[in-house]
Amino acid sequence: MRRMADSKALTPRAQDFSAWYNELIAKAELADYSPVRGCMVIRPNGFAIWEQMQAALDGMFKDTGHENAYFPLFIPQSFLAKEAEHVEGFAPETAVVTHGGGKELEEPLVVRPTSETIIGSMFSKWIQSYRDLPVLMNQWCNVVRWEMRTRLFLRTTEFLWQEGHTAHATEAEAEEETLKMLGVYRTFQEQYLAIPVITGRKTESERFAGAMRTYALEALMQDNKALQMGTSHNLGQNFAKAFDVSFQTADGAMDHVWSTSWGCSTRMIGGMIMTHSDDNGLVCPPRLAQRQVVIVPIHKTDSERGQVLEAANALATDLKAGGLRVHVDGREGIKPGAKYYEWEARGVPFRLELGPRDLTNRSVMLARRTGGGKVSLGMEGLAATLRGEVDQMQRGLLESARARREGGTLRHPKSKEEFVDYLESGGGFVYAGWCGDPAVEAAVKEQTKATIRVLPDTEFRVGDAPTRCIWTGQPAQYEAVWARAY
RNA sequence: CGGGGCGUAGCGCAGCCCGGUAGCGCGCUUGCUUCGGGAGCAAGAGGUCCCGGGUUCAAAUCCCGGCGCCCCGACCA
Numbered sequence: 001m002r003r004m005a006d007s008k009a010l011t012p013r014a015q016d017f018s019a020w021y022n023e024l025i026a027k028a029e030l031a032d033y034s035p036v037r038g039c040m041v042i043r044p045n046g047f048a049i050w051e052q053m054q055a056a057l058d059g060m061f062k063d064t065g066h067e068n069a070y071f072p073l074f075i076p077q078s079f080l081a082k083e084a085e086h087v088e089g090f091a092p093e094t095a096v097v098t099h100g101g102g103k104e105l106e107e108p109l110v111v112r113p114t115s116e117t118i119i120g121s122m123f124s125k126w127i128q129s130y131r132d133l134p135v136l137m138n139q140w141c142n143v144v145r146w147e148m149r150t151r152l153f154l155r156t157t158e159f160l161w162q163e164g165h166t167a168h169a170t171e172a173e174a175e176e177e178t179l180k181m182l183g184v185y186r187t188f189q190e191q192y193l194a195i196p197v198i199t200g201r202k203t204e205s206e207r208f209a210g211a212m213r214t215y216a217l218e219a220l221m222q223d224n225k226a227l228q229m230g231t232s233h234n235l236g237q238n239f240a241k242a243f244d245v246s247f248q249t250a251d252g253a254m255d256h257v258w259s260t261s262w263g264c265s266t267r268m269i270g271g272m273i274m275t276h277s278d279d280n281g282l283v284c285p286p287r288l289a290q291r292q293v294v295i296v297p298i299h300k301t302d303s304e305r306g307q308v309l310e311a312a313n314a315l316a317t318d319l320k321a322g323g324l325r326v327h328v329d330g331r332e333g334i335k336p337g338a339k340y341y342e343w344e345a346r347g348v349p350f351r352l353e354l355g356p357r358d359l360t361n362r363s364v365m366l367a368r369r370t371g372g373g374k375v376s377l378g379m380e381g382l383a384a385t386l387r388g389e390v391d392q393m394q395r396g397l398l399e400s401a402r403a404r405r406e407g408g409t410l411r412h413p414k415s416k417e418e419f420v421d422y423l424e425s426g427g428g429f430v431y432a433g434w435c436g437d438p439a440v441e442a443a444v445k446e447q448t449k450a451t452i453r454v455l456p457d458t459e460f461r462v463g464d465a466p467t468r469c470i471w472t473g474q475p476a477q478y479e480a481v482w483a484r485a486y
Numbered sequence: 487c488g489g490g491g492c493g494u495a496g497c498g499c500a501g502c503c504c505g506g507u508a509g510c511g512c513g514c515u516u517g518c519u520u521c522g523g524g525a526g527c528a529a530g531a532g533g534u535c536c537c538g539g540g541u542u543c544a545a546a547u548c549c550c551g552g553c554g555c556c557c558c559g560a561c562c563a
Contacts, residue, residue: 008512008524018557026497037555093562114563147562148487155562206562216563228563265563298522305521337523355522365522449559486562 008341012279017223022152024273028282028346031152038150038157042266045346046153048290049269050160054140056192056287057162057264060184066136066164071118073142074109079117082242086116089209093145095157111144116210116235116261119165120243127167127247127257134177135167153270154227154486161265167245167257174258175213175234181262182215182232189229193268194285194397195219195275196405197229198429198481200454205441208261212236218453218481220405221274224428226453226483229271230264270486275401276370282347283370285397286390291327293319293386294343298336298355312354315364315382322383324390344369349393350386371396405429412466419470419482423448429483431456433466433476440471444482452480 010027011019025031030046033039042050058068077096080087095111098104112118123135140162150156164181168174182199189195197217207214211233218226240246240256249255276283286292297312299305309330316326327348329339336353343351353365353374364382367374371393377385408428413419422430434440434452445451455478465479 022556033555035554089562143563145562148560149558149562159563161563231563263563267563296522300521333521335521335523335525337521338525339523341524353522357522367523 010279010281013222020279021270021274024277024281024345025152030269030273030282033152036157038147040150040152040156040158042160045290046269049272049284049288050266052288052290053188053192053268054162057184057188058138058140060188061138061162061164064136064180064184066138066166068139069137070139070141071112071115071122073112075112075115075118077108077110079121080110082117082120083210083239085238086210086242090114090145093147095144095146112141113143113145114261114263115139115141115143115163115165116239116259117243120239120245120259123165123167123240123257123259124243124245127245129248130169130250133167133169133247133257134173136164136177137166138162138164151270151486153273154267159265159267161263163261163263166260167240168259169247169249169255169257171236171258174236174260178213178215178232178234178260178262181260182217182230185217185230185232185262185264189217189219189268190398191394192285192287193272193275194287194394194401195229195271196398196402198454198456198460200456200460200481202231202454203438203441203452203480205438206451208233210235210238211261212238216454218429218483218485219271219275220408220428220483221271221486222404223274224408224426224483226429226485227267227271227274228453228485229268230262232262233260235259235261276397277347278370280341281345283397284347284349286349286393289347289349290325291343291348292325292390293327293350293352294339294348295326295328295352295354296336296339296343297328297330298353300356304356307359308354308356311359315352315354315379319383319386322387324383324386340367350389368393411462413470416470420448423450423482423484429453429481431461431466431479431481432470433468434478434480435469435472435474436477437469437472437474440469444471448482448484450482450484453483453485454481455479456481 010023013020028045029043031043032041034041080090090113094113097109142158142160144158147155147157166177186197186199189197197219199217202214202216213234215232217229219229221227237256237258239259245257246254247257295312295316297308299308312328316328319326349369351367358364362379363376364379365374366377410422410427411431413432419430419432441452461479466476469476
């Protein structure tokens with residue numbers, strides 16, 4: 001009995017975080033390995049989460065004036081080369097198609113690692129006047145980056161994402177857009193994923209290849225490693241110049257547009273897993289759960305079964321009308337306990353147990369995936385009660401994730417030794433002064449494996465900014481957040 | 487690309503050292519009994535032992551050569 005229980009349980013996080021992560025994904029049936037190295041199959045349970053994310057983000061993009069479009073998978077190889085930094089950054093990780101229809105192609109085609117180039121070439125056709133601006137587009141698509149080492153959801157050769165691409169008449173407008181979308185991501189990640197993020201600027205070493213400035217959102221996972229949850233780039237006029245995206249201004253002059261791009265991907269699913277889940281399996285924030293409530297009917301005899309199932313279905317109908325996503329698990333031949341374990345592993349936020357005793361009492365047993373055991377509830381007003389539970393769990397997940405992050409954060413170490421010790425002993429974010437020298441970044445990485453995740457926005461800082469670089473003791477140019485990262 | 491590990495039933499593994507009819511657990515199918523925290527019994531289905539050579543009367547097992555995957559390091563959403 002003991003052994004059987006063990007064989008069904010996940011490796012505990014404390015024992016081996018990486019094994020736990022992989023086993024959880026298998027057990028919750030979120031994804032599986034493909035026959036092709038480095039690629040993943042997203043299974044229905046995982047894809048449903050992605051669909052919830054897409055729906056929420058897509059609405060937010062449209063609310064901010066963006067339109068969806070679709071640009072092709074294949075990009076002429078020469079396009080990448082038009083922006084010097086861009087080709088240097090992406091060439092090593094592209095997949096290239098050399099043959100089609102049994103013949104060698106005149107020009108090889110790159111499978112898109114991102115679409116700035118093809119979009120730049122199209123924008124140059126479509127944009128003539130300042131009256132055409134701004135152009136605010138987004139596309140949902142797959143991209144391919146030939147990675148050396150992969151990990152389900154966090155880094156795979158092919159992944160799903162959205163990439164927003166915009167063109168503006170002025171630098172200020174482009175910067176505003178870049179920051180606006182960073183804010184949209186932040187709202188989404190806090191309100192839906194329940195993941196607290198730090199926003200800020202990337203340093204030169206982590207700037208997007210071809211961008212003028214890159215901003216990012218960084219979250220801290222349960223193992224105290226940082227995960228980049230999305231990026232937003234002010235591309236300046238770099239791609240506009242490379243692809244001649246120019247327009248006539250109101251006073252008749254010619255200028256190149258200022259463009260932006262921003263993206264976030266299925267990696268967020270990995271971030272969600274590593275932020276909230278526990279040794280029993282996935283914990284899915286209720287706003288993103290395809291099934292917020294699962295009803296498990298309990299019965300002994302056939303007549304009970306009929307009655308209980310009927311009541312369960314009626315309850316489901318009622319709750320659905322009340323705006324909840326509900327599933328009745330009427331499978332036969334599986335004991336209720338087995339169903340409990342299964343739905344817990346899959347991250348369903350709420351379980352309702354409905355049996356003969358409940359029918360007599362006009363009650364139902366509620367079990368929460370996080371934040372408390374079972375309680376008996378009356379049937380009256382249950383939908384409203386559960387909507388309240390959804391909100392409460394959603395807030396609770398964000399709050400506890402924020403508390404955990406702050407617990408794993410060191411602000412302003414007193415010495416270089418304290419800084420290094422913290423990073424080397426499995427600590428999370430460290431806020432410390434930085435003189436701005438890239439060589440310091442490299443040296444810190446060499447010794448501690450930690451990098452500057454972000455130069456944080458003001459609101460994430462506490463107290464007076466450090467005056468000295470933690471590494472060199474020189475005057476600090478920036479306050480930086482350091483961590484080991486995925 | 488460097489280091490480590492592993493390829494045997496859907497999944498996890500044993501068997502290999504010491505060659506001789508391919509096994510165990512979970513899962514799956516059918517039936518009966520069960521059902522408020524991972525059910526029990528009974529009967530079944532399911533395998534080119536990663537691939538290709540070689541040695542041998544005989545290879546999952548020994549030898550040679552490939553391939554693949556996972557984990558740990560250098561790059562990356």
